[in-house]
Amino acid sequence: MGKYLQTLILPLIVITLCLLVVLAGLALLGYPPVAIVTSWCEGAFGSPRALAAALVKFCPLLLSGLAAGVAFRCGVLNIGVEGQAILGSIGFVALLTLGMPTAPGWIALPLGLGFAILCGGLWAMLAAGLDRWRQVPVVLSTILLNFIALHLLGLLLQGPLRSPLTTAPHSAVLPTFQRLPLLMTNTSLHIGVVVVVIIALVAWLIQSRTTLGFELKACGLNPNAAAVAGMPVARRQVTVLLLSGGFAGLAGGIQVAGVSFFLSEAPTNYGYAGIAVALLGRLHPLGILLAALFFGVLDQGVASLEKDPALRIPHDLTDIVKGVIIMAMLVGSAWLLRRQLQARE
């Protein structure tokens, strides 16, 4: 238990410091700090509806955190979670609206979400293939694929996926029977939240109890040592991109199935958010679960700050918090690692 406690201390220090810094910055700009805190708490915890909304935000954050986390842990810097999530949402909507518009939810949803996972995974495979056969760095190819995915979405929304009923470039809206069922009436809390928690637990089991999980970790810690030990390093790096893209694709699919119900060009920023979640969770599935919960609550609270007529703080504030937390976690974990190395010598 002592090990887990130690792992928790760094993220908690980082969160506290970052929130204090951001609050101080807002105070310097003339916003009243007390009002911000009360309004934020009200927005995040004030009502069952608010809590449900925070949990709904937690859902894609957890999946994109797992996507970034599994890849980073194996030493593969997948910056393309954004694009892979877009492909997932495209796959989901394309299958449901074009392929099976009348199929009942219990058939359409599992198939659609499975297809979303496949599309996200295959999009990440492009980067894996380019790395393996053409030596294009994964970092760069995944970034470029993000933009290609974004414009591909725009292109499809002008063409085959566009709903004839709207003037704005939107896809058709999912019928009620093809949406994820709600857990609580009068809230937006959908069943996907339970599904993603189970997925995170399974990811934890695979990572800590199977050969595959061990190999992925070993490849990340020291690829040379892993290769000497006879592990197929290059193949594992491909596996991990497939897994990472799958998580991302599911994030995109679930968001459409449970929250937005149609596709639009609205930006999501899953990619960067996922990196923040993964690092705050120290690349561990259970840590990522907690970190996603934190960011879900944070995002929900900040969203209400924007709506508060007395404050009007833009929701982009969460980007600042996420950026600062990523840097602080990087510096903190690098420092911890070096201290451990020194202690060993």
Added chain:
Amino acid sequence: MDASAFITQQTLTAAVPLLLAGTGELVAERTGTINIGIEGLMLTGCAAGYITLALTGSGALALGAAVLAGVLLAGLFALVCVWWRADQIVTGTALNLLAMGLTATAWMAVQNHLATTASLSPFTRLAIPGLSELPWIGPVLFQHYTLTYLLGLLLLGVWFKLRYTRAGLILRALGDSPDACAAAGVNVRLWRTGALLFAGACAGAAGAYLATMRTFSFSPDMTGGQGFLVLALVIFGRWTLPGLIAGALLFGALDALQQYFQGMPLARQIPYQAFKMLPYLVTLLALALLKSKRGGPAKLGTPWPEDRA
């Protein structure tokens, strides 16, 4: 102006920000640091430049503010990656996120206080006397903003410095063997910090160019991935300045052709997203064809001193 002159001139116009930010990033990467937050630095330069211009009306102040903003954020990157030795790629993503948040928040805060925002550029194109009256060549090459001519000088200076001076030798050696540099008495961290700050200044200036000389406006997504194209161009040019220039001109030409064809009746039936996707697709294909990993600085992205695990 005929079509060929229009396209050539637009090529240069579109290549300027890529070249400006690319030169800085190239120098930084030669010292062994890779900053994928260039996109964020450019965006911050856009915001700082445009807001300063709208508030003060002074072009020099706007450019200065953009450069300063780029240097400050690059300084943060240097602190985290060079001095505290955190992972450069992931810090770069954090820098992008930070820049997106900061610019959007600042823009929300000042947007309503700016009086008139339309067409307030104090920058005028500088027509070089005599040369600018030459047929075809004149309007294409000699009627640009001062910054563009300065960029020409900068490129020449950086090229000469990297190739023929002791400082250039140190900069190039830092990326391949920081240990050897340290043994020769070079302060690795200071040099890397300097290179990163230079890259920040260049990216900030590129942002100012985009916001105050190219579009006369600001929007929170205005860089639209150009910073990432810059990263690709440095690899594309194999970390050499002539290669970078060739790549940037190629992309400028792509952009100019797109503008030219978009105006034609036939092209209006093609959605604009297809044109927007093109540069990224072409970059990816070019990198795939080039087998690009070779030729980079050996220690690119590795913190110094390295840990013995």
